[in-house]
Amino acid sequence: MEKAALALSTLLLISGCAHNSHTETSDVNDSGTATEQSAPHHQMTDQWVGRWTGVEGLFLEISKDESAGPGHYLLHMRYGLDADQIGTFEGQATAEGIRFNRGDRSQMLRAGDGEATGMKWLMEKKDCLVVATGEGYCRD
The missing domain is CATH 1.20.5 (Single alpha-helices involved in coiled-coils or other helix-helix interfaces)
Incomplete structure (x- = not known):
């Protein structure tokens, strides 16, 4: 008791x-x-500014969107092999990475490694950004 x-x-x-x-x-x-x-979020994602390379000519170029303020980015990307799978999207820093809308879906760009991309051509890479398994971009 x-x-x-x-x-x-x-x-x-x-x-x-x-x-x-x-x-x-x-x-x-x-x-x-x-x-x-938000300050820590954009300090992390500011380090992602620049060019990232995918497979078969896919790429991601991240730049700061100065007009929108800290933690806002422009993501210019070729994310597929079809002619219409290229574009520039507005993104915003979050605790998980950079959130952006592509088509009718909200997407999240996260830090990872080659294994997280799910693509055998990137498996050995250590510094990558991943949207989803099968879509990732790495730096050498």
Whole structure:
């Protein structure tokens, strides 16, 4: 019985602490929080600016979209062999990578390696960006 009471009081203590930390966090200005959270994201993805090479002539060129501000990019890519599988897309930094819309789908460009691309021609590469298995771009 004493163990149950001890466990219950510990649970109440922990939940009270969690409640207090949430209350303190909620007093922070939302605009300041958004700036702090996005800063690390674009610092990581800023390192991706430049040309990345895929297989069979596929490529990805990432540039900063200065007019849209920090954490915004233009992704010029040939992502398939068909004539219409080339274009420039607006992207935005997130915790996972760069989110962009292509066609009617939201896509995520993530850091990975050659194995993550799922393509045998890139397996040995270490510095890659991957949209999905079968679509990746690497640097030498």
